[in-house]
Amino acid sequence: MKTETTVEQKQAAHSITKIKQTLKSYGPGIIAVLAWLGAGDLVTSSVAGSDYGYSLMWILALSLLLRFLIVNIIARFQLMNKEGLTIMEGYGRLHPFFTYFLFAYALIMGHLFNAYMIKGAGEVLSTILHINQPFICSIIVVGVALFLLGKSIYLTIENIMKVLLALMTLAFFVLAFQAGPDIGQIVKGTIGFSIPSDTGVHGALLVAVSIIGAVAGSIANFVHPYFMKEKGWVKPEHKKLQRNDLLFAISVAIVINLAIWVVGAEILKPNGIKVETIDDLGKALQLNFGFIGWLIFYFGVFCTLFASIIGKTTGFPKLITDTLHIIRKDRRQKYGTKFENDPMYKWFMLFMLITPLIWSIPGMPGFISLVVGVNALNIVGFPVIAIGLLILSNKKSLLGDHRNNLVENILLVLSVILALWSAVQLAMNFF
Known part of the structure; x- marks a missing residue:
């Protein structure tokens, strides 16, 4: 009996150790989730739910599917191509247009995301501190981020993100469960494939395009391979680990997006709350959990936003510097493959962190409108990204047997069609 207990204890300890090692190995996917989630998914899902119920759910489902497809293909290219090219170098092989376009596009969108x-x-932060000085608080946020950027805190940020992700997921999941989601309406909205009439603060088409931009078409998806490189995932044998990591990340993103959407549809909408400010977004938790809910929301959102600022400020300059080295090959020869060695990397970081402060000046567009508008603008580059990736991921000379399968090619063609449709709709809506 004693021997059996000892064996059982060893097996249990082994299982616990294995789970810990598995969770510890997840990293780039978690970084990616919070870099993606930040405010884009949080706002677009809550706005869609509060304004249009579940009628736009099919847009979210399709966008999440395409996000997994696109990010997985990008990561696979970086791990499996025969010449050890980065994804940006791969685009550079197609035509110089892609390099110049992605350089400018990443610079602009990185600025707007931050x-x-x-x-x-x-x-x-202004709300938490009970001072009506959001611009001053934005300056404080940038100052703290600037201080942290010079430190070797990648592992610390990663661990903090894991905890925050768990807390945020739990808070919204519990609230969504308590709200009692209408499963029938969720299924109907997921297979509905229709755009409802405008009834909310933001037009239904603009919200739909914003969801596509925030989820499937975001150039932030290209930052994932650079976090993979920092993790040491650079060889073909890391393919399975990368895919499992990404599957975990996308699964968490699905849960969070669905929970936020349910909160918008089942709590905000019935109470007549339109998401026009960040305070409107927090009313759901406050209505149900009181002051504790207030604390969970504001501290959770602040930490998530701050983590995303760090992620974008360190991730986007890698992407931009990589693209610059393709345009200016002499810089790659001079500074090598470590982007941080190039002085321009630091300038890109400063640009990414300091110039966005102009949008925090009083009188500029509100936070919610800015999120919806910027994520809709992602659509401008989505057709170029999708078409380039379709060509690149089928190149036998680079990928050999690791090219796309039939299903992946069909879905990529679908993403190209969706990207072109969204871009046309955005242009028509704008003009």
Whole structure:
């Protein structure tokens, strides 16, 4: 009996150790989730739910599927291509247009992503401190981020993100469960494939395009391989680990997005709350959990936004510097493959962190409007990204037997069609 207990204890200890090792190995996917989630998914899902119930759920489902497809293909290319190229170098092989376009596009979108992250973090910090100075608080956020950027804190940030992700997921999941989601309406909205009439603060088409931009079409998806490199996942044998990590990350993203959407549809919408400010977003937790809910929301959102600011400020300059080295090959020869060695990397970081403060100046567009608008603008680059990836991921000379299968090619063609449709709709809506 004693021997059996000892064996059982050893087996249990082994299982616990294995689970810990598995969770510890997950990293780039977690970084990616919070870099993606930040405010884009949080706002677009809550706005869609509060304004249009579950009628736009099919857009989210399709976008999450395409996000997994696109990020997995990008990661696979970086791990499996025969010449050890980065994804940006791969695009550079197709045509110089892709390199110049992605350089400018990453610079602009990185600025705009941090614009609403910094604005949102400033507004939340202002609320937490009970001072009506969101612009000053945004400056404080940038100052603290600037201080942390010089430190070797990748592992610390990763661990903090894991905890925050668990807390955020739990808080919204519990609230969504308590709200009693209408499963029938969720299924109907997921297979509905229709755009409802405008009834909310933001037009249904703009919200739909914003969801596609925030989830499937975001250039932030390209940052994932650079976090993989920091983790040491650079060889073909890391393919399975990378895919499992990404599957875990996407699964968590699905749970979070669905929970936020349910909160919008089942709590905000019935109470007549339209998401026009970040305070409107927090009312759901406050209505149900009182002051504790208030604390969970504001501290959770602030930490998530701040983590995303750090992630984008360190991730986007790698992407931009990589693209610059393709345009200016002499810089790659001079500074090598470590992007941080190039002085321009630091300038890109400063640009990414400091210039977005102009959007926090009083009188600029509100946080929610900025999030919806910026994520809709992602659609501008989505067709170029999708078409380039379709060509690149089928190149036998680079990928050999690791090219796309039939299903992946069909879905990528679908993403190209969706990207072109979204871009046309955005242009028509704008003009």
